[in-house]
Amino acid sequence: MILIVIALAIILLVLGFEMFLVLGVPALATKELFYGNLPDPAVVQKIFGGVDHSTLLAIPFFIFAAHLMGSGQIARNLTGFVRAMIGHTRGGMGHTVIGGSMAFGSVSGSAPATVAAMGKMVYPEMRKNGFSEKFSLGLLVASAETALLIPPSITFIIYGWMTGTSIARLFAGGLAVGVFLGLAFAIMVWIEAKRRGIEPDARSSWGQRYQALKDSAWALGMPVIILGGIYSGTITPTEAAAVSVVYAIFVEMVIYRNFGFKDLFRITEQSAISTCVIFILLAMGGLISFYVTLAQVPTQITDFLTAIDAGPIQFLLAVNICFLIAGMFIDPNSALLILVPPLFPVAMALGVDPVHFGMIVTLNISLGMITPPFGLDIFVASSTLQKPVLSIIKGVWPFVFVNILVLLVITYVPQISLFIPKMLFG
Secondary structure, eight states: OHHHHHHHHHHHHHTTOOHHHHHHHHHHHHHHHHOTTSOHHHHHHHHHHTTOOGGGGHHHHHHHHHHHHHHSSHHHHHHHHHHHHHTTSTTHHHHHHHHHHHHHHHHHOOHHHHHHHHHHHHHHHHHHTTOOHHHHHHHHHHHGGGGGTSSSOHHHHHHHHHHOOOHHHHHHHHHHHHHHHHHHHHHHHHHHHHHHTOOOOOOOOHHHHHHHHHHTHHHHHHHHHHHHHHHHTSSOHHHHHHHHHHHHHHIIIIISOOOOHHHHHHHHHHHHHHHHHHHHHHHHHHHHHHHHHHTTHHHHHHHHHHHTTOOHHHHHHHHHHHHHHHHTTSOHHHHHHHHHHHHHHHHHHTTOOHHHHHHHHHHHHHHHHHOSSSOHHHHHHHHHHTOOHHHHHHHHHHHHHHHHHHHHHHHHOTHHHHHHHHHHHO
């Protein structure tokens, strides 16, 4: 059964069908071919069940907040503060791109939103500082990956909903993994700056740093409220998402006065469209997960691994390969919805920690965002900067390689993913 479903999905994908059809048509075909006695209302119930969960309310709120901040002053002020703090280091503008992406990711949870918000601000500055076009484009696209790892992450929210894993623990684990990935990219920036003879910028005076801090005070309040509220137990991730929207509207419209009600309506419309796309995929994913469970796919995978005497090391390597291939051809949320339901129970049976497995999955999803030929962030950067897709692909390959090295370290050194969750939650 599973081979027929996969074959049908591949055919639809090659023919260029929309992703919700690539997921939905095989799922509905499975019902007609193998579970014809299943009542139609049960199928409808599973589709609605794919989105009927209070945890998922965080997604539209964080998407809305990301659009608000990307269209307003918050993103620019965060980047300005990061540059004032670390811009004097060798390759300082490159480090600013990484730090700015992490800062914006800490309030948006969205990699595409990070690319769109950061692109026009930092790309011209990188070119002025002496970085090549290829490296500048590659760094911009790759740095946005940290937005999926630095909490709050929409990917962590979806994974937590699918597997029942604590989202607060996932956020804590993602903080360490996101910083680890950012440091790997920072090493690349330092090497490139040294190779090209790029001199450090002048160190900002303490007065300039204070001014940057003052200008970004309202922007910095966002991650403090979100992460502080979640980790202290004051608010849930869903409540934090709602607070982030109210806070962003207040800061952009009242404090910065960056846009009016007409702009707010436009941003709301854009956010609604983005939310609908994700929730349609989640609905189809709920149906696929149901059939995967009915077909006992996790049990079959476990039996196969037992038969060949494969342990966690071989299994996690296979997981990385599956996600790497999937990330080349389908969008990240679809890969998450297709691969996690059959693989998560197997990981648990092999004794893999659910938070650690979530880090592996999310880092793979991040890698898929920049992996040619269909890495989503590549196309977002192309649209934002009006650069050919091929130019961005040429620049992103070194970062793909480094990302794979980081992925292997995270996969086989679980302590990196787990030490903060254990420290905070025991």
